[in-house]
Amino acid sequence: xxxxxxxxxxxxxxxxxxxxxxxxxxxxxxxxxxxxxxxxxxxxxxxxxxxxxxxxxxxxxxxxxxxxxxxxxxxxxxxxxxxxxxxxxxxxxxxxxxxxxxxxxxxxxxxxxxxxxxxxxxxxxxxxxxxxxxxxxxxxxxxxxxxxxxxxxxxxxxxxxxxxxxxxxxxxxxxxxxxxxxxxxxxxxxxxxxxxxxxxxxxxxxxxxxxxxxxxxxxxxxxxxxxxxxxxxxxxxxxxxxxxxxxxxxxxxxxxxxxxxxxxxxxxxxxxxxxxxxxxxxxxxxxxxxxxxxxxxxxxxxxxxxxxxxxxxxxxxxxxxxxxxxxxxxxxxxxxxxxxxxxxxxxxxxxxxxxxxxxxxxxxxxxxxxxxxxxxxxxxxxxxxxxxxxxxxxxxxxxxxxxxxxxxxxxxxxxxxxxxxxxxxxxxxxxxxxxxxxxxxxxxxxxxxxxxxxxxxxxxxxxxxxxxxxxxxx
Numbered sequence: 510x511x512x513x514x515x516x517x518x519x520x521x522x523x524x525x526x527x528x529x530x531x532x533x534x535x536x537x538x539x540x541x542x543x544x545x546x547x548x549x550x551x552x553x554x555x556x557x558x559x560x561x562x563x564x565x566x567x568x569x570x571x572x573x574x575x576x577x578x579x580x581x582x583x584x585x586x587x588x589x590x591x592x593x594x595x596x597x598x599x600x601x602x603x604x605x606x607x608x609x610x611x612x613x614x615x616x617x618x619x620x621x622x623x624x625x626x627x628x629x630x631x632x633x634x635x636x637x638x639x640x641x642x643x644x645x646x647x648x649x650x651x652x653x654x655x656x657x658x659x660x661x662x663x664x665x666x667x668x669x670x671x672x673x674x675x676x677x678x679x680x681x682x683x684x685x686x687x688x689x690x691x692x693x694x695x696x697x698x699x700x701x702x703x704x705x706x707x708x709x710x711x712x713x714x715x716x717x718x719x720x721x722x723x724x725x726x727x728x729x730x731x732x733x734x735x736x737x738x739x740x741x742x743x744x745x746x747x748x749x750x751x752x753x754x755x756x757x758x759x760x761x762x763x764x765x766x767x768x769x770x771x772x773x774x775x776x777x778x779x780x781x782x783x784x785x786x787x788x789x790x791x792x793x794x795x796x797x798x799x800x801x802x803x804x805x806x807x808x809x810x811x812x813x814x815x816x817x818x819x820x821x822x823x824x825x826x827x828x829x830x831x832x833x834x835x836x837x838x839x840x841x842x843x844x845x846x847x848x849x850x851x852x853x854x855x856x857x858x859x860x861x862x863x864x865x866x867x868x869x870x871x872x873x874x875x876x877x878x879x880x881x882x883x884x885x886x887x888x889x890x891x892x893x894x895x896x897x898x899x900x901x902x903x904x905x906x907x908x909x910x911x912x913x914x915x916x917x918x919x920x921x922x923x924x925x926x927x928x929x930x931x932x933x934x935x936x937x938x939x940x941x942x943x944x945x946x947x948x949x950x951x952x953x954x955x956x957x958x959x960x961x962x963x964x965x966x967x968x969x970x971x972x973x974x975x976x977x978x979x980x981x982x983x
């Protein structure tokens with residue numbers, strides 16, 4: 510058995526029934542514990558564009574949201590959806606969407622504890638995430654139980670490793686693949702070098718620079734892609750309803766779609782819908798709360814509400830539009846179905862390129878521009894997640910070496926990676942999700958109690974005056 514086959518086997522094991530049950534179960538449980546917090550989405554969207562003056566933090570609530578969105582809106586929204594469709598069938602799109610809907614509650618809960626238990630570094634900058642929640646909540650008399658310390662360390666370790674895959678190599682690989690396929694004259698190393706220069710100019714400036722760039726980039730790129738998908742669906746208008754019917758039926762069917770070319774029944778649809786849904790919206794992963802902890806907010810509930818809109822925009826809107834575009838295009842083009850059946854299209858990237866390219870005039874440009882912007886923004890967002898986790902593990906002196914290794918991973922990714930890196934990203938995502946979800950579930954009582962106080966008793970304007978501890982420099 511070769512290395513790629515071994516990694517694939519590990520991926521299959523990690524993303525087995527146990528993890529899917531933990532992930533989906535947490536989404537459902539936290540939806541119940543937070544009083545179906547999804548119904549507060551209109552308020553959350555309003556708060557996301559409202560400045561929270563005279564509150565502690567480093568970046569605006571909108572800046573924290575767009576930075577988190579920069580990391581979540583990436584290849585998962587295009588190539589990830591195509592991969593889920595290819596391996597799990599059209600039904601995987603429905604499971605991805607449903608997991609996104611219920612994952613909104615998990616994103617709220619994990620952000621709540623990240624902000625509640627955030628700390629300050631030696632410069633007064635805010636730090637937070639599951640690693641600090643594990644330590645601060647369970648600390649008694651200045652001592653942290655070994656199992657709580659281990660939970661924080663494992664989360665930070667897996668997140669730091671995952672950043673090189675999901676945040677760097679996978680993203681640049683997807684950009685290089687789609688550009689070189691559309692424009693063969695452009696060499697992959699040039700694309701990699703350009704991405705490295707763009708990313709380096711931003712990430713070495715810290716979270717404030719990243720947030721400022723994302724505040725401008727994210728709304729534009731999301732609007733561009735959504736508008737492009739809507740135009741394609743208008744062109745495919747006769748196929749939209751059949752596409753929705755196929756997605757819904759395939760989610761509960763044991764038969765593969767498109768003549769048996771894609772998917773493999775309910776179990777496969779659920780597995781890849783869950784895996785790619787987590788890869789896309791990161792609800793339960795614990796990544797977005799890391800930057801949410803730096804937000805200027807007067808209490809944890811306000812930023813938690815703002816952060817949960819990220820899952821809504823990412824999966825409920827953008828992934829759904831991508832899934833409808835891909836499915837409707839496949840229904841309308843028998844040549845694409847024949848290519849799938851013949852084994853000519855074997856990857857999510859190839860499927861996305863073939864489907865979008867089948868749309869005259871605009872399809873290829875929407876794919877190239879949309880995927881390029883999504884991927885570069887994800888590289889920016891995950892660079893911050895990684896450096897915060899590395900700093901937690903090794904101290905601030907490890908940040909510069911981390912950034913150097915990170916941009917090297919970006920460049921190497923553009924030169925070409927295959928299924929193994931996607932599988933490694935899946936594995937590390939799952940491994941960092943486990944300690945994060947366990948922490949959130951253990952603290953669900955705190956989340957429920959304070960959510961009732963702040964959200965349902967109309968105390969969102971209240972300032973949480975609990976002192977924020979300052980860490981010793983290391």
